[in-house]
Amino acid sequence: MSQDSVPAIVIGRLPIYLRMLAYLEMEGKSVTSSQELADRLGLSSAQIRKDLSYFGEFGKQGTGYHIGYLQKQLRQILKIDRVWDMIIVGAGNLGRALGHYEGFESHGFRLAGLFDNSEKKIGTMVGNIKIQDVAEMPQVVREKRVQIAVLAVPPEVAQSVADQLVELGVRAILNYAPITLSTPPRAKVYYLDPVVGLQTMTYYLA
Amino acid sequence: MSQDSVPAIVIGRLPIYLRMLAYLEMEGKSVTSSQELADRLGLSSAQIRKDLSYFGEFGKQGTGYHIGYLQKQLRQILKIDRVWDMIIVGAGNLGRALGHYEGFESHGFRLAGLFDNSEKKIGTMVGNIKIQDVAEMPQVVREKRVQIAVLAVPPEVAQSVADQLVELGVRAILNYAPITLSTPPRAKVYYLDPVVGLQTMTYYLA
DNA sequence: TAGATTGTTAATCGATTAACAATC
DNA sequence: TAGATTGTTAATCGATTAACAATC
Numbered sequence A, B: 001m002s003q004d005s006v007p008a009i010v011i012g013r014l015p016i017y018l019r020m021l022a023y024l025e026m027e028g029k030s031v032t033s034s035q036e037l038a039d040r041l042g043l044s045s046a047q048i049r050k051d052l053s054y055f056g057e058f059g060k061q062g063t064g065y066h067i068g069y070l071q072k073q074l075r076q077i078l079k080i081d082r083v084w085d086m087i088i089v090g091a092g093n094l095g096r097a098l099g100h101y102e103g104f105e106s107h108g109f110r111l112a113g114l115f116d117n118s119e120k121k122i123g124t125m126v127g128n129i130k131i132q133d134v135a136e137m138p139q140v141v142r143e144k145r146v147q148i149a150v151l152a153v154p155p156e157v158a159q160s161v162a163d164q165l166v167e168l169g170v171r172a173i174l175n176y177a178p179i180t181l182s183t184p185p186r187a188k189v190y191y192l193d194p195v196v197g198l199q200t201m202t203y204y205l206a
Numbered sequence C, D: 001t002a003g004a005t006t007g008t009t010a011a012t013c014g015a016t017t018a019a020c021a022a023t024c
Helices: A008-026 A034-041 A045-053 A067-077 A093-100 A102-106 A134-144 A155-168 A194-202 B008-026 B034-041 B045-053 B067-077 B093-100 B102-106 B134-144 B155-168 B194-202
Strands: A064-066 A084-089 A109-116 A129-133 A148-151 A172-175 A188-191 B064-066 B084-089 B109-116 B129-133 B148-151 B172-175 B188-191
Touching (some): A008 A034, A008 A045, A008 A067, A008 B194, A034 A045, A034 A064, A064 A067, A084 A093, A084 A134, A093 A109, A102 A109, A102 B194, A129 A134, A148 A155, A155 A172, A172 B194, A188 B194, A194 B008, A194 B084, A194 B102, A194 B148, B008 B034, B034 B045, B034 B064, B064 B067, B084 B134, B093 B109, B102 B109, B129 B134, B134 B155, B148 B155, B155 B172
Parallel strands (some): A084 A109, A084 A148, A172 A188, B084 B109, B084 B148, B109 B129, B148 B172, B172 B188
């Protein structure tokens, strides 16, 4: 099935399925069902079967899904069956914490650069990577053909950094800055503003 | 309009509107329109008017919305017209970075505790707050009637910490752990797993 | 085989949008 | 006033679910 015909909301659930499959595998299971996945994820089994059916037939009637096989298929669909280079822009508290996060490398996202504009920070180490001057960012992005960037800069400069990144060829931005970015359609932005999360939940509090 | 009749997807957009209103205000504007908001946010103006209409009439025909007034109304709707106590569980790199984040306090979320189970960390300072033993968490949550918690613990313990939090009365969990939590309906969970974001975006990369 | 579970269709449900009267 | 923009309705669009034949 061609990319554009699959609803974005379906794509957004695939990583959740993958995360649960890894969890079930860790529990020692090797087979699961749409019903089990649905129960664990708080979804309906029909939705899970429908989501998967956009891409193929991955299960067996009467049995369910082989976890290892389904993981492999989902990784292929999401194009995470390879290693992606990624940079982090901004080495404040958050940027440095993200620089230490092992979850990126362990999921195939290789940290190819960590940039800041502060003299004090440039040259210092975060884990096993050295903070570089943001002035060197264009060169790194171009040379390594980096398509993925994590934005951990102050909101005042987030839009201009995003513009620069897109100009350099970046097409996926994980945005921690508390601002809605304006980008051309070829670039995707995934928002991770904790305050938005909190403000959404307080509505339901007494 | 009663809470439950407003779709969750609408509630989820209100903080985005609020964030944009603050931005427009910062640009020196005092009035805006559904069209301007829509353009800036990449939405339709009809959607914005419809979303707001669940709660009342906040604009003027021919003029638009007074930014200050609309902000005030949205803050009331979202119940962020007050200060909420919040705790952070887990003082690893991420938890400590979050402990330093000024965006929480500046938006009315007061950090009432930062907990970890590591002997080494307990008693050390993060900004102006001291890391406490997670064993003291129940007491703090109960005494201050904390309803909001940020989960920044390893995935292996995330579910059990979440269970404990809910048991103690927490009803809003900002979850940084890379795992889907199982919680009763009275507790809301907002997910902030960066890997899910990356894996969603790689689908669209070449 | 009998029981279980898939993949898929059609029906239902819900969200978005177009259009416009009301009115500032 | 004339022009602009709201709030709302009805139509459209899209996503979810119920149901079940197929089949392991």
